[in-house]
Amino acid sequence: MSHHPAVACVAAVLMGVTVGPCGSQTARGPADAPVHLQCRETSLGRVPPGFQPDSLVTSTDGSHFAYVLCTADATAMVLDGVTGKSYEWAGLPIFSSDSRRFAYLAKRDGKTLVVVDGVEGPPCDEVKDFEFAAQGHQLAYVARHGDAWRVVVDEVEGLACDGVKDFGFAAQGQRLAYLARHGDAWRVVVDGSGTGLGDARPTWLILSPNGSRWACYADLPDGPKILVTDAGRWPSGDHVEEVRFSPDSWHLACVVERGGKQSMVLDGKAGAPYDYVSPAVFSPDSKCLAYWVRRGEDCYYLILDGKQAGPYWGMSGIWFSPDSSRVAYTAWRGGKEEALVIDGIEGPASEGVVGLTYSPDSRHVAHVAEQGARKRVVLDGRAERLYDDVLAVCSMDGNRPLPHLVFSPDAEHLAYPARQGDRWVVVRDGAASRAYDQAVAFRQAWDERYLDRGIGVDPERGPPAWGVWLGLAFSPDSRHLAYVAMRAGKVVVVVDGQETREYDAYLGPECLAFDSAGSLRFLAMRDGEFLCVEVLTAGP
Numbered sequence: 001m002s003h004h005p006a007v008a009c010v011a012a013v014l015m016g017v018t019v020g021p022c023g024s025q026t027a028r029g030p031a032d033a034p035v036h037l038q039c040r041e042t043s044l045g046r047v048p049p050g051f052q053p054d055s056l057v058t059s060t061d062g063s064h065f066a067y068v069l070c071t072a073d074a075t076a077m078v079l080d081g082v083t084g085k086s087y088e089w090a091g092l093p094i095f096s097s098d099s100r101r102f103a104y105l106a107k108r109d110g111k112t113l114v115v116v117d118g119v120e121g122p123p124c125d126e127v128k129d130f131e132f133a134a135q136g137h138q139l140a141y142v143a144r145h146g147d148a149w150r151v152v153v154d155e156v157e158g159l160a161c162d163g164v165k166d167f168g169f170a171a172q173g174q175r176l177a178y179l180a181r182h183g184d185a186w187r188v189v190v191d192g193s194g195t196g197l198g199d200a201r202p203t204w205l206i207l208s209p210n211g212s213r214w215a216c217y218a219d220l221p222d223g224p225k226i227l228v229t230d231a232g233r234w235p236s237g238d239h240v241e242e243v244r245f246s247p248d249s250w251h252l253a254c255v256v257e258r259g260g261k262q263s264m265v266l267d268g269k270a271g272a273p274y275d276y277v278s279p280a281v282f283s284p285d286s287k288c289l290a291y292w293v294r295r296g297e298d299c300y301y302l303i304l305d306g307k308q309a310g311p312y313w314g315m316s317g318i319w320f321s322p323d324s325s326r327v328a329y330t331a332w333r334g335g336k337e338e339a340l341v342i343d344g345i346e347g348p349a350s351e352g353v354v355g356l357t358y359s360p361d362s363r364h365v366a367h368v369a370e371q372g373a374r375k376r377v378v379l380d381g382r383a384e385r386l387y388d389d390v391l392a393v394c395s396m397d398g399n400r401p402l403p404h405l406v407f408s409p410d411a412e413h414l415a416y417p418a419r420q421g422d423r424w425v426v427v428r429d430g431a432a433s434r435a436y437d438q439a440v441a442f443r444q445a446w447d448e449r450y451l452d453r454g455i456g457v458d459p460e461r462g463p464p465a466w467g468v469w470l471g472l473a474f475s476p477d478s479r480h481l482a483y484v485a486m487r488a489g490k491v492v493v494v495v496d497g498q499e500t501r502e503y504d505a506y507l508g509p510e511c512l513a514f515d516s517a518g519s520l521r522f523l524a525m526r527d528g529e530f531l532c533v534e535v536l537t538a539g540p
Helices: none
Strands: 012-014 017-021 036-046 051-058 065-070 075-079 082-087 102-108 111-116 126-132 139-145 148-153 163-169 176-182 185-190 193-196 201-207 214-219 225-229 239-245 252-258 261-266 289-295 299-304 307-312 314-320 327-334 337-342 345-350 353-358 365-371 374-379 382-387 393-397 400-403 414-420 423-428 472-474 481-487 490-495 505-508 519-526 529-538
Touching: 051 505, 075 102, 082 102, 082 111, 102 126, 111 126, 111 139, 126 163, 139 163, 148 163, 148 176, 163 201, 176 201, 185 201, 185 214, 214 239, 225 239, 261 289, 289 314, 289 327, 299 314, 299 327, 307 314, 307 327, 314 353, 337 353, 337 365, 345 365, 374 414, 382 414, 414 472, 423 481, 490 505, 490 519, 490 529
Parallel strands: none
Antiparallel strands: 012 017, 017 036, 036 529, 051 065, 065 075, 075 082, 102 111, 126 139, 139 148, 163 176, 176 185, 185 193, 201 214, 214 225, 239 252, 252 261, 289 299, 299 307, 314 327, 327 337, 337 345, 353 365, 365 374, 374 382, 393 400, 414 423, 472 481, 481 490, 505 519, 519 529
């Protein structure tokens, strides 16, 4: 793309919508491609008295937001600036993963109600374990009427029981599982179909990724702990731990201890005994299994599909590539130095290896190597510049790590945040952006002083103690890179080095994402007003 000349901002204001070039200023670094941004700001109303900042939630696609509003004698839910019915109490709102549905709990006359898309469900004495399916928009919860508990799925009640625990949807699809108690007897229930556990008292239910299989730890009346699966009971003399299902849900692996030795058991077949066996790691296609083992005090091996690599003084971490053709792990030959082994080839030693990430096509691999108190990114064995810090992994989204080492969809570009001194930059293809205030992983910087819960500043107490990055996002065509940054207590969204207008707070979504047309949408706050901001990217 060729460079666009600066354009004077000509804004049109109509029905609370402002359209015009974004740009308080351009902050283009050597790696930034020229881009022209058009921003559309839509007012979603003023921040009202009684706004509860800790309750604010945005939908996954950033198109909706909700929060709890408290007055002297009532509580209400506000969705996209529209206030709903008043209640004695309202709980934190939740959105479905597809952003189409919205729900929360409320109380009236001592009863709990589930309010879905503005429609009240029947009053209950108690409601717990309230959630949408990870995929789709199915809603389920556990409700109590008197002494009877029922699981309710999209307002359809299940059979009454005396207790429910370990309730949850499968990670893939919409299958729902839980443990139900009838007197002293327990059942595993999957999509309404129950399997009795006899005299076993379950302590923990594990559901396979697609929900087709299950396993649970249980206690027998005479004391031994056992593992019960959809295929039956394991021998009561085995001590079973670290149960893992394969991504396709076909295989089950676990660590079994017998006579002071541990073995990996895959689909009922035990491997060789060792002094220690790590949890199993399946490849994405579920065809390969890897784990590391220890013999004696300091003799470690990698076991990959039954084949042994090593010995090493120590090991940690196993990573398969997205196409399952490659495997990497970290190993120590001795002392404190650690090496990354990729496809069986040992790389140079460093003082630490973190944040390994493969490109989408599995051709490239990047990680952060520690060197003294400093860090650098290593891409395909090639070391990049040293920085005082490099953010390799943000906090967790559920159980999924959100990486800060981000490849573009076409695998041709790599970006990451790095710190030099007390300033942070985004490095794209080895070149640094303009510097911004301090940065840490998402969700690690919420500060009790914040009034707005988002990235922003408490006007009465000054800027927060640190800034926040909410991850990096490439566009689907890999041409554009966007991120959220903070400078002098103000927040901007940066696209290819060009900044939007400044905001007092960024409210969501948690992870920026371009749509198929190359546009971004997010929620922000400025001068006491909620704003929906749409950013359009256009090349010359």
